Amino acid sequence: MSGFILAIDEGTTGSTAIIFNRDGEIVSRGYSEFTQYYPRPGWVEHDAQEIWRTTAQVIQQAMMAGQVKSREIAGIGITNQRETTLLWDKKSGEPIHNAIVWQCRRTSEYCNQLKRDGLANKFADKTGLIIDAYFSASKIKWLLDHVKGAHKRAENGELLFGTIDSWLLWKLTGQIHATDYTNASRTLLYNIFEKKWDEELLDIMDIPAAILPAVETSSGIFGHTAAPDLFDTAIPIAGIAGDQQAALYGQNCWTPGMVKNTYGTGCFMLMNTGDKPIHSQNRLLTTLACDADGHPCYALEGSVFIAGAVVQWLRDELRIIDKASATEALALSVPDNNGVYLVPAFVGLGAPHWDMEARGAIVGLTRGANRAHIVRAALESIAFQSYDVLQAMVRDAHLPIKELRVDGGATANDFLMQFQSDILDVDIDRPLLFETTALGAAFLAGRAVGFWHDAKELQAVRKTGKIFKPNMEKERKTALLRGWARAIEKTKS
Secondary structure: OOOEEEEEEEOOOEEEEEEEOOOOOEEEEEEEEOOOEOOOOOOOEEOHHHHHHHHHHHHHHHHHHHOOOHHHEEEEEEEEOOOOEEEEEOOOOOEOOOEEOOOOOOOHHHHHHHHHOOOHHHHHHHHOOOOOOOOHHHHHHHHHHHOOOHHHHHHOOOEEEEOHHHHHHHHHHOOOOEEEHHHHOOOOOEEOOOOEEOHHHHHHHOOOHHHOOEEEOOEEEEEEOOOOOOOOOOOEEEEEEEHHHHHHHHOOOOOOOOEEEEEOOOEEEEEEEEOOOOOOOOOOEEEEEEOOOOOEEEEEEEEEOOOHHHHHHHHHHHOOOOOOOHHHHHHHOOOOOOOOEEEOOEOEEOOOOOEOOOOOEEEOOOOOOOHHHHHHHHHHHHHHHHHHHHHHHHHHHOOOOOEEEEEOHHHHOHHHHHHHHHHHOOEEEEEOOOOHHHHHHHHHHHHHHOOOOOHHHHHHHOOEEEEEOOOOOHHHHHHHHHHHHHHHHHHOO
8 A cells, every 4th residue: 555645625715735644644745825816895716727726736845845756645635615616618628717716795696586585495405505605506607697608508518517626626637527425515506315416406596417516425536647747647536525524524523413613714613413414493504524434424514704814804904913823922912802892794694693794893992902902802703703603503403512623724823722612611622733624635535545444543543732621700701702792793784
């Protein structure tokens, strides 16, 4: 057996390639940001060709840095920003438009019309999702309706739809068109209970079935590389999962009731519910995840649109910090938030509020409020939004949560992790390796090719780095949550 697994982690702001050894240690990595396009307020796009170029670049960086040869890579796992939508020409492979990113709100009014037409329950009963511009379906509809000739070409079988995993699989393999259950479950077109593309939903949205990819199990061989500029031997692409389901798998959350939260551009909390779907009564999503063997199981999910991105906003737009790592010291330089709450509803509010027209606000400013208070309020907003999601999850699942497993870049911030533990009143388990999403993709690929043989091996690979325990007086916690509730109400449409 070859000695390494390559994981491609295609995020919202950049491409990462990580090479893991059998102990789950990072041998080497490559990373490159790519351009964010904002054609109008609330619109977000990516250049799919740039995504591919940066992916190829970071693969080469990782292989060179680790002095790893193609023949030493046992398999490749892909994990990706979900819901981001692309259509490309089947023959030329050229995208017909920039990819429409999961954050994009251009289809909000169309989604509102579907709800006014009384279709919300129909979509929820089949997909486990709510009708929202967040998901892929309305983005596909927009591309078909707004790119000249696109709908006719789609009907004729000339165009293909894919989320970013499908795009990378197509490019890496020389035209295999497929996705996995977890990504399909985020399109608003896939029946997660019958596990098939839903003809009725496709008809409602006037989307030709010919453009859709085949749907496969997350841990399994999708195809082999046919990219001679990158690899001088064919390597099996053996694992694909949407980023949040990959993180759930990388955190070994295979038992019903286990929960993880990923702190990236957004915040994404998933609870494994096993082979039984839970229909949320608290505006959470029912989605597909992976069991210990990489087969589809069910999960509850709550999505926060803006989490780590609020720190980027402080850095790039307000310019009150030079780098993200400066936030922890600034937050700790003041004893509290001085009554300041920042609600980062820049692209609306996600779960459990689902208000697409909400917009951000800083509430509670007084003459004594300063830069440190705003920075602290920004970090606290991430924890408060996660609190709202976990409370909804507990009400739906009727399970007490004693531990939350966390991952993502923002988990490096000890202030945020301790505040999160205090507000949730649960232990926070931060792994030794923060790159849990990429590790999950590696695990899925590794299981498929026999690199790791069973779940016990994977449990030994995932190691806890630090446990944060709650340590806040009940009265203070109650007051903070009351202030947050008032602040968030002020942002709603």
